[in-house]
Amino acid sequence: MAQSSPPSDPNRLVLSGEIKICGLRSIDMIETAAQAGASLAGFVFVPASPRYVGSLAEAKPLVDAAKALGLRAVALVAGQGPDALASLAQALPLDALQLHGAEEPALVEAIGAAVHIPILAARAVSTARDIGDDVLPRADGLLFDAKPPEGARYQGGHGTPFDWSVLAAYRGSLPFLLAGGLTPENVTQAIRVAASHPQFAGVDVSSGVEAEKGQKDPAKIVAFVERARAAMRDARPL
Numbered sequence: 001m002a003q004s005s006p007p008s009d010p011n012r013l014v015l016s017g018e019i020k021i022c023g024l025r026s027i028d029m030i031e032t033a034a035q036a037g038a039s040l041a042g043f044v045f046v047p048a049s050p051r052y053v054g055s056l057a058e059a060k061p062l063v064d065a066a067k068a069l070g071l072r073a074v075a076l077v078a079g080q081g082p083d084a085l086a087s088l089a090q091a092l093p094l095d096a097l098q099l100h101g102a103e104e105p106a107l108v109e110a111i112g113a114a115v116h117i118p119i120l121a122a123r124a125v126s127t128a129r130d131i132g133d134d135v136l137p138r139a140d141g142l143l144f145d146a147k148p149p150e151g152a153r154y155q156g157g158h159g160t161p162f163d164w165s166v167l168a169a170y171r172g173s174l175p176f177l178l179a180g181g182l183t184p185e186n187v188t189q190a191i192r193v194a195a196s197h198p199q200f201a202g203v204d205v206s207s208g209v210e211a212e213k214g215q216k217d218p219a220k221i222v223a224f225v226e227r228a229r230a231a232m233r234d235a236r237p238l
């Protein structure tokens with residue numbers, strides 16, 4: 001079952017030792033992720049994505065199931081404004097919004113003020129120059145993800161890694177999740193590199209636990225979570 005307990009303040013997202021399985025679209029895969037020990041469930045609200053959850057009515061039972069199983073539910077959005085996102089946050093029992101549309105700091109601020117739930121801001125990374133610091137007072141965390149390929153129709157979930165050593169350039173104070181091309185095979189090494197940073201707070205995966213685009217593979221979810229959990233334990237012994 002999911003291992004981290006929900007934050008006591010519903011307006012803050014406390015990130016530590018997280019394993020986020022993104023792009024979940026079925027109750028079976030949500031159960032698999034929870035039983036394996038993932039902590040965050042990501043639901044994609046980007047219509048162009050092969051992982052799009054669909055209408056609110058289609059998304060609601062999935063979000064409800066994740067919550068009932070002890071996962072924290074994150075809605076991944078891109079290119080939507082404060083009003084639309086406030087409606088989304090009212091309609092579903094979300095623990096956070098993940099802004100994945102390269103939203104400017106002022107827009108992050110406006111969205112945070114409108115939604116009243118925690119914000120995770122994604123940042124597209126290729127080199128150390130993309131890391132920057134954080135100037136996002138409304139955000140509770142960052143998600144460093146690989147830049148999408150040229151001409152991509154959606155902003156994330158492309159299964160491409162970036163050079164993890166550039167994480168050392170991050171000078172901000174927000175905790176961050178590492179994403180982009182992680183797999184059961186490379187997550188141990190990724191965590192070895194990322195965990196040397198004091199703000200490292202976990203990993204996020206989508207393509208690396210799929211049999212094909214948009215189709216999660218239960219065995220890969222279990223392998224990813226087990227290896228990520230073990231690597232985080234080894235990286236930060238008590």
Ligand SMILES: O=C(O)c1ccccc1NCC(=O)[C@H](O)[C@H](O)COP(=O)(O)O
Binds near residue numbers: 042157181207
């Ligand atoms: O996953 C998508 O389809 C997606 C679509 C539009 C914006 C963002 C999207 N995913 C963001 C995520 O949080 C992914 O988990 C992250 O990009 C890592 O994906 P992957 O490289 O496939 O593991």
